[in-house]
Amino acid sequence: MGLSEVEDKVRVKKKLFIVLIGMFFTYISITTATAITKENHINVEEEGHLQLTYEEFQKLLKQGYTVHEIVKAAHISLYTNKGIEYILRFYKKNGSWQETANHFGVDLEKLKTDQMRKTKRLNRQHKEKIITILANYTSRTPEEINDYLKQDADLHFLIVAAAISKTTNTDLPVIIQYNKEGMSFHEIMKTVHANQKIVFREVKILHQKIKNIE
Structure with a gap:
C-alpha cells in the first residue's frame, strides 16, 4: 500500500x-x-x-x-x-x-x-463487520442488528442508540421504538435518564472498534 x-x-x-x-x-x-x-x-x-x-x-x-x-x-x-x-x-x-x-x-x-462518498463506501465495504461490532457490543445477534436496519434504523443511528442502551440498561428495541414514534435523541436520552458525557464516551469506544477495521 x-x-x-x-x-x-x-x-x-x-x-x-x-x-x-x-x-x-x-x-x-x-x-x-x-x-x-x-x-x-x-x-x-x-x-x-x-x-x-x-x-x-x-x-x-x-x-x-x-x-x-x-x-x-x-x-x-x-x-x-x-x-x-x-x-x-x-x-x-x-x-x-x-x-x-x-x-x-x-x-x-x-x-x-x-x-x-468515502463514509458511504466505508459503511458499505465494512457493513457486516460493523454489524458484528454492534451485535457484540449490544449482546445481540447479527441477525437482530440486520432486522433493526430493515426498520429504518441506519448504522449511524444504531451506533448512538447502542451507546444509550448500554449506559442506561435500556433495551435497544425500546430506543428504536422511541425513534419510530418520532422522538429526538434529546427526548430519548431524557426519557431513559442518559448521561450525555457517558454516552459520548461509549460512542468513542464504538468508533475506535470501527476505526480498527482492516
Missing part, C-alpha cells in the same frame, strides 16, 4: 469520527453558550492530526461556537495543518465558510462530496 493510500485510509477513519461526533451532538441538540470573547480564546496547537475530546468539544461550545460550526471546522482541519479553533477564529472574522475553506486551500464542495 502506497503512502497516499495509507493517508487516504487514515483520513477516512478521521472523517468517520467527525461524522459520529457531528451526528451525536446534532441529535441531542446541545444548547450553546453566548458569543465568544477574546478573553475566552484558548491557544491552538496547530498539528496535522485531529484530537477532539468531549471536554474540548464542550469548551468550544461554551465559547459560543455552535455544533455545526465546530463540525464544519473539524472537517476542514482534516485537510490542513491547522487546529479546529484556529479555523473557527478565522471563520468568525469573515462569516463565510466558502472564504474560510478557500483561505486554507480546501475545496468546500469537493470536501462535502468526498466526505459523503
Whole structure:
C-alpha cells in the first residue's frame, strides 16, 4: 500500500469520527453558550492530526461556537495543518465558510462530496463487520442488528442508540421504538435518564472498534 493510500485510509477513519461526533451532538441538540470573547480564546496547537475530546468539544461550545460550526471546522482541519479553533477564529472574522475553506486551500464542495462518498463506501465495504461490532457490543445477534436496519434504523443511528442502551440498561428495541414514534435523541436520552458525557464516551469506544477495521 502506497503512502497516499495509507493517508487516504487514515483520513477516512478521521472523517468517520467527525461524522459520529457531528451526528451525536446534532441529535441531542446541545444548547450553546453566548458569543465568544477574546478573553475566552484558548491557544491552538496547530498539528496535522485531529484530537477532539468531549471536554474540548464542550469548551468550544461554551465559547459560543455552535455544533455545526465546530463540525464544519473539524472537517476542514482534516485537510490542513491547522487546529479546529484556529479555523473557527478565522471563520468568525469573515462569516463565510466558502472564504474560510478557500483561505486554507480546501475545496468546500469537493470536501462535502468526498466526505459523503468515502463514509458511504466505508459503511458499505465494512457493513457486516460493523454489524458484528454492534451485535457484540449490544449482546445481540447479527441477525437482530440486520432486522433493526430493515426498520429504518441506519448504522449511524444504531451506533448512538447502542451507546444509550448500554449506559442506561435500556433495551435497544425500546430506543428504536422511541425513534419510530418520532422522538429526538434529546427526548430519548431524557426519557431513559442518559448521561450525555457517558454516552459520548461509549460512542468513542464504538468508533475506535470501527476505526480498527482492516
